[in-house]
Amino acid sequence: MSKKRLYLILGCVLVAYVLLAIAPVFAQDLTEAEYRPFPKIGSRNAAWIAAQLHLLFGSFILGVPMFAVIIEFIGWKTKDMRYDRMAQEFIKLCMGAFSTTALLGGVLVFILIWCYPKVMSKLSGIFGPTMIFYVILFFGETFTLYLYSYGWDKMQGRHKGWHLFLGVLLNVFGTAIMFVSNSWLSYQTSPATQYGILSEGRRKSWIEEKLAADPSLTPETAMEGVTSHTMVPLHNETTGEFMGTLWDAVNNFTWMPVNIHRLVGNIAFGGSIVAAYAAFRFLVAKTKEDKAHYDWMGYTGNFIALCGLIPLPFLGYWLGREIYMFNNTMGINMMGSLFSWLFILQAVMIGVLFIGANYYLWAGMGRISGAEIYARYRPYMITIIVICVAIWMTPRTLSKISSASELSAMGGANHPHLGLFGLMTAKNTAVNIIILTTFLSFLFYRRSGKTPTASWGKVGNIAISSIFFLATVSIVVIGIVGFTVPTDLRVNVLTPYQVLVALAVMAVVTVVDIFMYRKATTSGTIQWGEMTDRSQYVLILIAITFTSLMGLMGYARSGLREAWHIFGVMQDTSADAFTPLLSEAVNMVAVIMVAFFALVGFIFWLGLWGEKKKQASTDAAEAAITAEGDD
Amino acid sequence: MKRLSLFTTCLIILVGSWLVLRFVIGGVISVPIPGSVIAMYMGLIIIAILVHVSVEDSLFREFLRPVRETLVDDRRRVRRRVVAVLIPLFLLGYTYSIIAQRASPPGSPRDAHPSPPLELTYKDEVIGSMQDVVNPFRHYEKDDPEAFKAHVENGRRVYYQNCFYCHGDHLDGQGHFAPYLQPIPANFQDPGIIPNFQESFFFWRIAKGGPGLPAAGTPWDSAMPIWEDYLTKDEIWDVILFLSDYTGYQPRTFGEAH
Numbered sequence: 001m002s003k004k005r006l007y008l009i010l011g012c013v014l015v016a017y018v019l020l021a022i023a024p025v026f027a028q029d030l031t032e033a034e035y036r037p038f039p040k041i042g043s044r045n046a047a048w049i050a051a052q053l054h055l056l057f058g059s060f061i062l063g064v065p066m067f068a069v070i071i072e073f074i075g076w077k078t079k080d081m082r083y084d085r086m087a088q089e090f091i092k093l094c095m096g097a098f099s100t101t102a103l104l105g106g107v108l109v110f111i112l113i114w115c116y117p118k119v120m121s122k123l124s125g126i127f128g129p130t131m132i133f134y135v136i137l138f139f140g141e142t143f144t145l146y147l148y149s150y151g152w153d154k155m156q157g158r159h160k161g162w163h164l165f166l167g168v169l170l171n172v173f174g175t176a177i178m179f180v181s182n183s184w185l186s187y188q189t190s191p192a193t194q195y196g197i198l199s200e201g202r203r204k205s206w207i208e209e210k211l212a213a214d215p216s217l218t219p220e221t222a223m224e225g226v227t228s229h230t231m232v233p234l235h236n237e238t239t240g241e242f243m244g245t246l247w248d249a250v251n252n253f254t255w256m257p258v259n260i261h262r263l264v265g266n267i268a269f270g271g272s273i274v275a276a277y278a279a280f281r282f283l284v285a286k287t288k289e290d291k292a293h294y295d296w297m298g299y300t301g302n303f304i305a306l307c308g309l310i311p312l313p314f315l316g317y318w319l320g321r322e323i324y325m326f327n328n329t330m331g332i333n334m335m336g337s338l339f340s341w342l343f344i345l346q347a348v349m350i351g352v353l354f355i356g357a358n359y360y361l362w363a364g365m366g367r368i369s370g371a372e373i374y375a376r377y378r379p380y381m382i383t384i385i386v387i388c389v390a391i392w393m394t395p396r397t398l399s400k401i402s403s404a405s406e407l408s409a410m411g412g413a414n415h416p417h418l419g420l421f422g423l424m425t426a427k428n429t430a431v432n433i434i435i436l437t438t439f440l441s442f443l444f445y446r447r448s449g450k451t452p453t454a455s456w457g458k459v460g461n462i463a464i465s466s467i468f469f470l471a472t473v474s475i476v477v478i479g480i481v482g483f484t485v486p487t488d489l490r491v492n493v494l495t496p497y498q499v500l501v502a503l504a505v506m507a508v509v510t511v512v513d514i515f516m517y518r519k520a521t522t523s524g525t526i527q528w529g530e531m532t533d534r535s536q537y538v539l540i541l542i543a544i545t546f547t548s549l550m551g552l553m554g555y556a557r558s559g560l561r562e563a564w565h566i567f568g569v570m571q572d573t574s575a576d577a578f579t580p581l582l583s584e585a586v587n588m589v590a591v592i593m594v595a596f597f598a599l600v601g602f603i604f605w606l607g608l609w610g611e612k613k614k615q616a617s618t619d620a621a622e623a624a625i626t627a628e629g630d631d
Numbered sequence: 632m633k634r635l636s637l638f639t640t641c642l643i644i645l646v647g648s649w650l651v652l653r654f655v656i657g658g659v660i661s662v663p664i665p666g667s668v669i670a671m672y673m674g675l676i677i678i679a680i681l682v683h684v685s686v687e688d689s690l691f692r693e694f695l696r697p698v699r700e701t702l703v704d705d706r707r708r709v710r711r712r713v714v715a716v717l718i719p720l721f722l723l724g725y726t727y728s729i730i731a732q733r734a735s736p737p738g739s740p741r742d743a744h745p746s747p748p749l750e751l752t753y754k755d756e757v758i759g760s761m762q763d764v765v766n767p768f769r770h771y772e773k774d775d776p777e778a779f780k781a782h783v784e785n786g787r788r789v790y791y792q793n794c795f796y797c798h799g800d801h802l803d804g805q806g807h808f809a810p811y812l813q814p815i816p817a818n819f820q821d822p823g824i825i826p827n828f829q830e831s832f833f834f835w836r837i838a839k840g841g842p843g844l845p846a847a848g849t850p851w852d853s854a855m856p857i858w859e860d861y862l863t864k865d866e867i868w869d870v871i872l873f874l875s876d877y878t879g880y881q882p883r884t885f886g887e888a889h
Contacts, residue, residue: 325885328762328829329747336744336827337848351675355682362686379683386679390672396823397744399814402665404736409663412804412815414823417661418668423823486881487826534685568749579847 034118035574043115044576045588050111052551052592053599054104056269059262059550060600061101062174063270064094065145067304069167076160084156086297090274091149096603098145102138116574119565126242126249127184134180141173175263182258183250188566189557190253190326191234191242205243206232240569253326257319258557264315268308269546275301276543277604279536282529291529298531298539299364305542306357310438310506313350313431314499321491323560330560330567335424336396339556341582344395347427349549351389354434356542358385361441363535369524371448384437388430396422425482428495432475432502436468439506443513449524452516460516464509471505547596551589559585637690638697641680648676744828745844745851751831753838753864764831766868779872786873789866797854802877812854825880833871833882837862 038046068090075083112120124131148166155163210222234244242249278298285291324331333339362378365371395401399413407413420426454460478498482490561567563577571577580588635643652672657664684694700707701714751758758764771779790798797816799805804818817824825833835843841853858867875882 327749328832328883328885329749332744332828332832333746337746340744355678359682359686366687375687378686382679382683386675390675393671394668398665398668401667403733404813406663406665407813410665411662412818414818414821415662415664415668417656418664419821419823423827483822487883488885490826532685532688 036115036117037575038111038115042576043111043574046111047108047115048588049592049595050104050108052554052589053596054101054108055554056547056550056592056596057097057101057104057599058178059266059269060273061094061097062178063266063268063308064090064274065148065167065170065174066267067271068094069164069171071300072167073164076164082296086300088152089297091145091152092607093274093277093604095145095149096607097600098142100599100603102142116565119570122566122570123184123188126187126246129246130180130183130250134177137173137177137180141170141177144170144173178262178266179259182262183252183255185558186255186258187249187252188564189330189561190255190323191249191566191569235569240566242569253322254319257315257322261312261315261319264308264311265550266308268305268312269550271301271304271306271308272539272543272546273301273600275299275305275539277301279539280604282531282536283533288529293528295367295528295531298536302357302360302539302542305546306438306442309353309357310435313435317428317495324491327567333562334556334560338562338579339559340397341395341400342552342556342585344393345552345582345586346549347389347393349545349552350431351393352545353542353549354438355385355389356538356545358382358438358441359538360535360542361438361445363532363538365445365448366532367527367530368445368448369527370450371444371524374444374448377444381437381441385434388434388437391421391430392427392434394418394421420483423483425479425490425494428482428498429475429479432498433472435502436471436475436505439509440468443509446513447517449526450517450520450522452520454516454518457516460512464512467505467509471501474501544593544597547593548589551592552585555580555585555589636697637684637694641684641694644680645673645676649673745836746847747832747835748845751835753834753867754859758834758864761829761831761835764834766830766834766871768865768868768872769830782869783872783876785866786869786871786876789862789870790873793858793861794870802874808854814852816855819874819878819880822880825875825878825882828883829885830868830871830882833874834867837867837870 035043037043041049068087071083071090072087075081075085075087144166148163148170151163151166155166206226207219207222211217211219214222234248235242275298278294278301282291282294282298285294320331320334323334335343358381365374396419397413398410398415398419399407402410402413410416414422421430452460475498478494478501482494485494559579561572562579563572564570565572649669652664652669657669683690685691701710747761749761751761751764768779768782771782790802795806797804797806797808797812798819799809799816802819804816804820806816809815819825836855838857838859840855840857841851842857844851844853862870871882
């Protein structure tokens with residue numbers, strides 16, 4: 001008996017054993033129940049694992065097509081088939097992960113319906129029509145992906161435009177699917193009140209309520225004093241019944257920030273997983289050609305991840321702001337109370353991402369002759385990044401990590417000077433400077449091995465240096481002013497200014513640099529494949545960090561509701577109605593991360609296996625033809 | 632003069648950074664930094680050094696050369712023996728520092744800020760949702776400066792009659808009782824206190840005191856009395872006006888959403 005068959009039989013026996021072990025629990029209660037326990041691991045853990053794995057796979061299959069279609073377009077326009085092949089390879093990875101995503105989605109729905117029937121009944125009562133729409137979109141996405149992937153070779157040449165259109169359509173379906181499902185979970189977080197009377201339906205019921213309460217009113221007088229900012233409850237205070245329209249439920253406070261944050265996050269995550277895949281292939285590659293190909297693929301994946309990573313902190317900030325706007329208590333829980341230490345972990349992880357991304361860029365300059373001139377700036381850039389990461393991860397309150405004598409020496413839980421780093425204005429300043437430094441690393445990478453021929457090259461360099469210097473000074477000054485102004489002004493004016501300064505620098509410098517290096521002479525080409533193994537492990541580390549970070553932030557987003565299924569509307573009365581400890585959450589996220597990489601590894605391995613078999617049969621056929629020729 | 636090896640330079644940077652954090656920033660410039668924070672910073676500095684030396688193969692080889700020599704080169708026999716003694720000694724000392732019994736009590740595991748309830752109450756009366764309630768006298772700041780001044784003055788009276796014993800003459804948490812309290816009273820002069828919370832939050836903290844703090848994030852160990860037993864609603868709102876007027880910090884407000 002072959003080893004593979006033995007493993008298969010053992011696997012089947014194990015699955016059968018698990019099914020038999022848990023089956024009696026499912027047979028217990030078929031009456032109308034509020035909750036049903038999931039055997040062994042509990043309902044919340046079961047839903048948590050299924051939801052997070054589904055989300056990770058979903059993020060991958062939604063993120064990858066976004067840049068695959070752009071890379072395909074670049075290949076089409078430049079007539080460079082390497083791009084086309086790489087885009088196709090990306091989509092092949094996507095195809096492997098697609099069915100697993102759907103499978104995990106199914107598992108999640110079964111768990112939710114079984115374990116939380118009342119919650120699901122409530123949600124489907126409100127969101128029923130969107131669930132039907134979701135199914136339609138899912139069919140659309142599935143068939144478009146099949147057409148896009150299987151039609152790749154057939155639709156080359158004059159049909160390429162149509163193929164690209166399919167790619168765009170695939171992204172439209174994917175994005176719409178995510179937006180729809182985001183409305184359900186964001187409603188659970190921020191459902192209770194809305195600013196303004198948003199819909200005609202709610203306006204009518206609002207008038208009816210007021211008229212019923214006070215018969216002396218007319219429909220006109222009932223609306224007196226009601227402005228576009230009047231807070232209108234969308235739920236009956238006693239029964240929790242939803243009184244708004246479907247659009248009111250969908251367009252809740254956190255829906256759009258979650259949508260945009262996830263959209264960009266998917267790009268970054270997809271890029272990082274592709275880069276990790278390429279890194280693995282690079283490490284096991286036997287030929288120089290393979291090494292060169294996967295080095296290039298890893299670079300592209302990391303570049304895409306970096307493009308997604310740069311705006312993510314700003315988008316996360318926007319989401320945080322909306323959470324505060326929706327409910328201040330929830331905001332304080334998030335940043336100053338129950339979940340505040342989670343954000344220190346988040347800072348550590350984002351620090352790893354930025355340090356890793358910069359490391360990879362600097363290591364990449366080793367494969368370009370002529371890049372040595374930029375090496376002297378590296379220690380300064382590392383110093384800046386590390387100082388900024390240190391500021392970002394410095395906690396505001398040190399009571400949990402200090403002894404009583406240390407607290408007494410500090411004169412309290414806040415360090416009088418380092419404690420200032422714990423405030424958002426310092427952290428925002430730090431993150432903007434990290435982003436600018438990362439952009440500078442990329443600029444050096446882009447310039448490596450090239451000499452500008454533009455007559456104004458020197459002036460251009462002075463201008464670019466001045467822009468960087470002035471922008472950094474502005475960001476720091478705005479940050480310092482942020483300590484002294486009211487929070488409303490800081491959040492709504494100063495922080496967006498800092499972001500705008502960083503974005504403006506990146507836009508202006510990119511344009512100037514493109515013109516400066518348009519007709520640059522090249523002193524050395526990129527030696528693809530000439531990368532250290534260490535740099536490839538960094539790519540894998542980045543993917544692991546992204547995955548863990550997503551898991552951790554998922555815990556924060558969901559945990560913020562505390563003991564509510566729908567915040568302020570439907571209470572969680574199950575045995576799991578407590579917020580798990582951060583340590584417990586971290587363990588769970590680690591388990592999910594390992595499971596995700598095991599599944600992804602298996603799917604990619606299957607792809608490789610098929611590829612090897614195909615290659616082996618092609619080689620055998622070629623050998624047979626050669627042998628016949630020899631005869 | 633012989634040029635220092637890369638490894639030695641890195642070691643000097645590492646030790647120098649620790650000395651700066653421990654004695655310059657945490658001594659000459661400011662108060663001592665907790666060991667855990669120094670460890671966190673030192674971890675980052677080690678990462679920075681490793682990043683720098685491992686980016687290029689040639690640099691990495693140069694960095695590892697003394698390590699390699701110490702381990703395999705017979706000319707470095709003495710150094711090898713010294714390292715062979717130092718490493719276990721270091722581990723021994725480190726282990727001892729972790730497991731040794733100390734006289735000092737552990738730090739407080741409390742959360743940074745307590746999580747407020749969804750509804751603001753005064754005794755048993757519901758004032759409104761924590762999100763929406765505003766200081767009823769705040770609008771006088773623009774509409775009637777004289778009335779506003781009177782409320783601030785009343786707040787000042789309330790503060791110096793009741794609060795200054797702990798929170799200090801200058802609202803900096805350095806009152807007479809402060810050295811004997813753990814956790815120490817809030818320092819309103821800190822830019823991270825008043826601007827980060829709405830006035831409803833301060834009302835809740837003052838009204839409910841230490842015993843009214845939530846079950847989550849405990850132990851709070853706050854010595855703050857339940858002031859709703861002693862002060863009227865208006866007095867609490869007035870003292871909040873005084874806190875922001877004296878320090879110059881505005882409590883948090885929220886602009887228009889959507």
